[in-house]
Amino acid sequence: MKNITVHDKAFKPYLQKEAIQARILELAAEIDKDYQDKQPLFLAILNGSFIFAADLFKHITIEAEISFIKLASYKGTSSSGNVITAIGLEENLRDRHIILLEDIIDTGKTLHSFLPELIQRQPASIKIATFLTKPEALQYPITADYVGFNIPDKFVLGYGLDYDGLGRNLPELFILDEVAS
């Protein structure tokens, strides 16, 4: 794997595609085991999670459904500031076992603001599966149940994650090369 430049920034290889695929097989096996007979509904949060969601879902062998949502933020009336709502969520979530699919949990703000809206729909359970987490950057009480990789607090791209629109199609994960940028 070579270093790459996207827009104005330099990135170096961080995770090879083989390592990513191997970890996804492990996560799928874990979810298969935990959700036997529960017919979970995966909710993939667009855009970033679409590649992770596709690769993970291919390896799920139990009965399961998947749907894709976009999150939009609007000014809430409470002191908590912005509220995040789901666009494209047509399923009835009542009594369903939900597995949220995210590309990355950074500060945790997005999921922290979205969970109340999800809870309102009265699912049987909610778990979070994320391709990446940045433990050092976390600022909200969000814990992922299934984590692909914990990474340092640096900007990454590839495997669905973009830098200003570019880089989502890279099959590997790249990390900002601060020395070269």
Ligand code: 5GP
């Ligand atoms: P949070 O709300 O947890 O702070 O941020 C989550 C969102 O920020 C992710 O869904 C992603 O869109 C974006 N994000 C956070 N860190 C990175 C990163 O290193 N690279 C890219 N491409 N996006 C990131």
Ligand code: MG
């Ligand atoms: Mg995102």
